[in-house]
Amino acid sequence: MQFDDDAKLDPSQVEDVRASGPRAGGGGGGRGLMPGGCVLPVGGKGGGCLLLLVAVAALFLFQIVPTNFSGDEPQSPAPSASRPEPQGSPSGNLASRCRTGADADQSEDCRIVGTVNSIQAYWKQAFTGRGRTSYTPAKTVLFSRAVNTACGAADSSVGPFYCPRDQKVYLDLTFFDTLQRDFGAKGGPFAQAYVIAHEYGHHVQNLLGTMDRVGNDRQGATSGAVRLELQADCYAGVWAGNAVRTGFYTQPFTQADIDEALSAASAVGDDSIQRRSQGRVVPDAFTHGTSAQREKWFSVGYKSGDPARCDTFTGGI
Known part of the structure; x- marks a missing residue:
């Protein structure tokens, strides 16, 4: 990934609350997600518990968080992967650090700003x-350990997610260390870009009303939940195929x-996760699609560059 050094970044599309967000296990109000369990919504546009339980680490990957959480009080969160806490980086200083594509080539934070800018520039053009x-x-919120959202309180064990109620993408950067270390993904800047583009795919689905098609069809190899997630993968590929045109x-x-x-x-296909966590594959419990399906639909989007595909x-599927 090589940014245009002269490209103008818009850091207002990313909120950095890492220095001010609630600590895991601390306050924050509301009910959180319980590591190791899928919490069903009380209601709202989430359309169901579209969450993927990930191995022993109890992470939820690439997901939509329903607009309300219910169930038991959360347990202590799973420990986050180690990444140095930002030093001398108060909330909101992205505006002073992330101004051009040259900054995006030098800083992880600014690279995320540039990625978000490009994804949203594409979808603005497409619409x-x-x-x-x-x-x-939709803004991306960078947090550490825990965060409050319009969908409830969440912690790092949730992984990247999109909240339909406030139309924001939430991201703890320690997720990418875990993805590479514990799940065998290659990692790298474009792995990050793919995850972010997938979450913005959910935002597009929210704007188009596609989430409503899931209803209560939340599990199973051909369920609405799986179809929704694979479409988000495809949308991520569509952006990738058009990214250079965003400037x-x-x-x-x-x-x-x-x-x-x-x-x-x-790495985050249902079958791959199930084999790693329980030693067998249970298609009736699928929520996101198999590894082959996720690769396939990203590729369909990337090669066609057409969201209609x-x-x-x-x-x-």
């Missing part, structure tokens, strides 16, 4: 070009970049 209602931007990158992504995304997609709700 306009297809005569849809205008695209509503934030100097050239299309390399095959090495795409391989990072495919590796991340494969991402209709995972029709026919086989």
